[in-house]
Amino acid sequence: MTKPVEFWFEFASTYSYPAAMQIEAACAAHGVPLVWRPFLLGPVFGAQGMTDSPFNLYPVKGAYMWRDLDRICEAAGLPLQKPSTFPRGSMLAARICAANADAGWIGDFVRAVFSANFAEDLDIGQAEVIGPVLEALGQDAASIIENAGTAETKQALRDLTEDAIARGIFGAPSFTVGDELFWGHDRMAIALAEATRDD
């Protein structure tokens, strides 16, 4: 029986970019339900004792990551422009996703925000960037951004991040299928295989 894929992503995360651009179409192609699971990597890294992205803490690994991401994006036909600030503030966009995870426009919003960060080098932490993204999707930007600042929405994102940690998630993107955890853009295919596997 087909199980849903829960897609755990962070708007500042480099490998989340190609995964976020591909996941909805990949799930549709396999007939697999998709659940968007935004969370924040900061507290996840903090729980591991890290105060910054491992790609900044370990610059040799960071240099490789950018080259590897280049190759992945080229193979996928995705534009890539290295963000002038890394990691970018992702709180606002993540809260909007947490509050609107079931909205019909959420996939388009996720992809537009990732494109803004990784293809257009825009500061996605700013309402001045996120507002026009929402408007381009025909949404009421002012009200959605206001709702992102409510205590309820803040708590919803905190709950998602706590849930990520409780599930053993330590990086992004991650995929969960039932209790099985898959980490990394390069594990998307086997996560989908797990979701469609006959028990």
Added chain:
Amino acid sequence: MTKPVEFWFEFASTYSYPAAMQIEAACAAHGVPLVWRPFLLGPVFGAQGMTDSPFNLYPVKGAYMWRDLDRICEAAGLPLQKPSTFPRGSMLAARICAANADAGWIGDFVRAVFSANFAEDLDIGQAEVIGPVLEALGQDAASIIENAGTAETKQALRDLTEDAIARGIFGAPSFTVGDELFWGHDRMAIALAEATRDD
């Protein structure tokens, strides 16, 4: 024009196990020359400020890695028994490879040592384990093990590890094709594609 793949591996490294078991057959299937490049991860991690395997330093990531390795080995038909000591001392086996990288038996030796560590839970740091491995390959174990302790062999392995660091290698397994670096068992296929790519 086909380029060689240089395979950088460490006998204590978990993801090096499936890669080492598969690389020679994969290269042969693609008509790609294979260069064995043993090195030690200890000095590579040390150069990044780490005093242990990242899988021990970040236990949540470590727990995931063992589950991920389980899945990889199951898919590849490789037995896996979690080593009772991790990481295992790999100096002796690495020195033997450094001194005999062009020997006809080196592929069989590499696979036998990885199997000893990851399928049979044997202490590959001991001559009592490595000796019988060499003997089973019809080699003169005593003389090969003695040669592993010479200043020349020790220096050869140090040179390989320094070369790895100079190339930006930060983990194992890694693959280099010319100046292109690929990290991880899951990058073996694109390393082979790079080796056979028409310029």
